[in-house]
């Protein structure tokens with residue numbers, strides 16, 4: 404072979420560590436056998452269970468923190484809940500925006516930003532939450548986060564000490580429960596009525612934090628009345644409680660004018676406001692926003708600076724353009740029509756076919772609703788039988804801390820075409836009619 408080929412082979416062996424070479428010294432074989440290097444790749448995909456659990460039991464934090472599911476597998480089966488219709492996402496437009504933004508990328512963009520996130524997206528979100536959600540804040544209060552989960556964790560790190568009380572809606576979002584429990588808080592589950600969260604006035608507990616979903620309660624769908632909002636702010640003020648307002652999905656409102664955010668009514672700087680792009684754009688984007696009251700801002704930014712710093716720049720810059728160029732508004736308007744049609748298809752068919760067996764809550768906003776069952780129905784048996792009929796039903800119990808007054812199931816409609824919703828309603832009507840669903844029978 405040619406001299407150049409030999410030289411290149413030697414260079415490669417030196418680079419991989421098999422040979423060592425020194426000028427005037429010669430070239431020597433090192434004691435590294437090829438198999439030592441290759442063994443690295445032979446590890447199993449999962450660590451042995453015993454080793455994993457030993458590592459997980461080391462600190463109080465590691466013992467308290469639970470694995471919180473990601474978003475499940477994409478599904479268009481009736482009545483899958485908690486996800487947007489991803490087949491309707493404008494991937495072509497997104498690809499063009501990503502390409503365009505990337506071609507204009509600057510060294511400043513590649514270097515990154517401070518712990519509050521990309522300035523362009525912070526400004527776009529600042530405009531949006533003021534104009535559309537009635538949030539009152541300065542630009543410095545706006546942080547871009549990796550979804551509501553990160554927002555909850557950041558705020559909890561700053562305000563919660565082990566043993567503090569954390570109030571949350573029950574049934575409610577499991578993510579909030581998991582985060583508060585991980586930080587060692589004692590949970591104060593609080594029921595929800597037709598006006599929103601019922602304030603625990605009789606307990607002497609002074610919650611350090613209260614998690615609420617005023618725009619439409621998760622998972623019951625009710626929106627918090629204006630009177631309850633004012634009462635909640637006064638209640639929090641008396642107890643020195645910080646409110647965490649989760650404004651998820653507020654964009655998808657089908658009737659009436661959206662109520663402005665609770666944060667806009669707050670004059671005492673005690674509301675943290677969070678929103679998410681997970682349902683309006685797509686969950687894998689992992690982007691959301693957090694508006695922090697000024698007294699907490701420095702601590703939240705410092706906390707952020709020692710962990711993720713900020714989400715990836717390119718995605719933030721693309722979302723900023725999506726908002727600034729009006730695509731966001733057009734996308735929300737289009738999706739709202741699609742979801743409203745699906746919501747109506749579910750409700751019409753349910754009224755006709757489930758009367759007396761499963762009562763569907765009409766909702767004003769969101770991507771899913773609830774079906775209430777008659778007392779005594781074995782909800783787990785119903786979910787299992789529904790699954791055999793190709794229907795996904797999830798018991799409301801999985802979102803509840805205390806036993807429920809009435810059994811219920813979550814009914815998603817957002818990912819399912821109207822014809823499939825109607826067919827699902829008919830199949831579930833047959834399951835509901837079959838004997839043996841009442842407890843004890």
Ligand SMILES: Cc1ncc(COP(=O)(O)O)c(C=O)c1O
Pocket residue numbers: 485549550551552553576616621649651678679680681686690691
């Ligand atoms: C009540 C509630 N808040 C927020 C989220 C979104 O969380 P993230 O922004 O972290 O995706 C979800 C997702 O299911 C939710 O149900």
